[in-house]
Amino acid sequence: MTFFRSRWCDAPDGAEELEPATLAPGFRAAAVHCGLKRAGETDVGLIACDSDQVTSAVLLTRNAAAAAPVRVCRDRCDLGAIRAVVVNSGNANAATGEQGILDALAMQDGAATALGIPGVSVAVAETGVIGVPLEAGAVLAGIRGAADELSERGGVDFCRAMMTTDRGPKQVTLRVGGVTVSAQAKGAGMIEPGFATMLCFVQTDAEIGDPGAALRRAVASSFERITVDGQMSTNDTVVLQATGAAGRPLPEGVLDAVLLQLALEVVADGEGAERVARIRVTGGRDQGEAEGVARAIANSPLVKTALTGRDANWGRIAQAAGMALAGKEWDEPGPHSIEFEELEAETSEAEIAIDLGRGDATAHVYFSDLTHEYIRINAEYTT
């Protein structure tokens, strides 16, 4: 097993890792280059389920400036019966007005026509620069090309077609309990998902009785627990598709483990990231308080640079916690209430913790460090 490599994610019992290009049975995918990205890299991906017996669940960003594809998914899809997903990278089709909606609808229609399925069964996802009109003609030609090349072994190609500033594809295919699960995700900046993630797609031949509940639970302990730069994206989308063709349920915990490791991959591949940390907060007065402290620490540029510099500067943890608790009474924190030693450890994954000593509520967040490379990428990545 090479996928479940984080210290914070256990592999599900009995899981066997398959070659990641292989999709769950009943699904095919492909990717092409249509011209949105330079240098011939693939930028349009298509994934389709052969069966019309598919059930699905979709979670979308809560950002009020949601991109056109998110609005199309929300308003123009049967989210419980998604058969195909069409994706492009290089352009987020966000803040693109009415034309953006029309372009996303054209992508939906183009994929539906090419696949011979209803438009409402096609989800659309896009990622890349915001505020630039989509070259819809090129994308539509790409969709037709991809539809002609669908393959049961198209998982890696599809995943690569989503990449922007990602250093590599983030994906897995597992065989466990008589069913198969394949999943693909992309990062790498504008990452602090709000009840969804950047882009993540999961396919399985297992039976999932309530895909919505299963997905919400898995996302709550994975993508909703990560941050790279504290920025909720305009395009966060996660899609779960299940055919049930295997005639067996998805074993307990598999979806959670797959999404948690993918979420950790997104953090580890955060823009410029060199190290990942988990902050555990205990002793909060209530859930909101513990959560607020965890996010304040995870998003503090001072804590993030201490992680980069391997500096056991626990005072920055105390300061960020105190900021989140501003205006409340709090006994002065001391080093005895903070686990900070791994800030300066050689490990790439650091565990830090703070006990607020105020109650029983707990929370944790996974986060990346802040490096020169983040500055380089974002001061140079341009329209």
Add this chain to the structure above:
Amino acid sequence: MTFFRSRWCDAPDGAEELEPATLAPGFRAAAVHCGLKRAGETDVGLIACDSDQVTSAVLLTRNAAAAAPVRVCRDRCDLGAIRAVVVNSGNANAATGEQGILDALAMQDGAATALGIPGVSVAVAETGVIGVPLEAGAVLAGIRGAADELSERGGVDFCRAMMTTDRGPKQVTLRVGGVTVSAQAKGAGMIEPGFATMLCFVQTDAEIGDPGAALRRAVASSFERITVDGQMSTNDTVVLQATGAAGRPLPEGVLDAVLLQLALEVVADGEGAERVARIRVTGGRDQGEAEGVARAIANSPLVKTALTGRDANWGRIAQAAGMALAGKEWDEPGPHSIEFEELEAETSEAEIAIDLGRGDATAHVYFSDLTHEYIRINAEYTT
């Protein structure tokens, strides 16, 4: 006039700028090196009023992990009658427990004894690393030394003794309407003051009827409108002292202008800062909404790096606004509702704006960019 150099701050009518070492009449200051900072730089400062007729106001950080000197000011000072301020840099004396409180009280007592005034009339302020015990003996020796060297021309020395990662002192002395005002501030990181600032001290011989109201109003439009890294400090302190010896009031607007320009200096001298921007938000449904959007934009690392890279990437402004409005209905923003052109201008001060189109509420925030130098300073600045 060289002080009021920001495009966003007009000099008060008839104001004359004096040599900044000169303090307002009735005040003297000094600085010494006691050993907290390396290379012989001054690290203890003292400023004292000769008159016992002084009135004062003090604002302190709301951070729940407030430093020992902040707690001493809050609990052990007569904040309406502060005669002297003792400051050290190099150690914030924050998250230092009971011993930290005892050390801050010893600083207060040491200054009071050296000056022959009551302990409750001495405010204590400290800045530097968090969570490290103070070398109180050295600081107390420094206080005695500074008390012997008090000078009417000690303003610059005092200001330099506060500096940590600051590139230079931030201060001014003005003669206006028959009164004199001198003021000193320090930045440069952990800057998003919550109803106060990092460290700022103001002295005047004017009569100020209600120093608390005057200070709160001036801070509301200056230090409470800035951010460098979104981090509320443990040590924010601002002190206003007025003797009234000039027998004349402080002209309307002078305190506001002095604190606004000092706040802008703190942003311009933010850690690693190369450019400063003002984000103006209009069309908010209510004040909280406009304020939230302004701060989300000002603290977005993506907007900050666009400012660094002179990248007119207005999509990042739309995304940050949408994040602040998460879960609310919002018409898609377009370039017509965002002024972003100065992101790519050659100017060091950039004006950007967004019209939310939802109501009449407005807000603005001044912020610095995010550069390699911020990473260098904070990944290397260590305990």
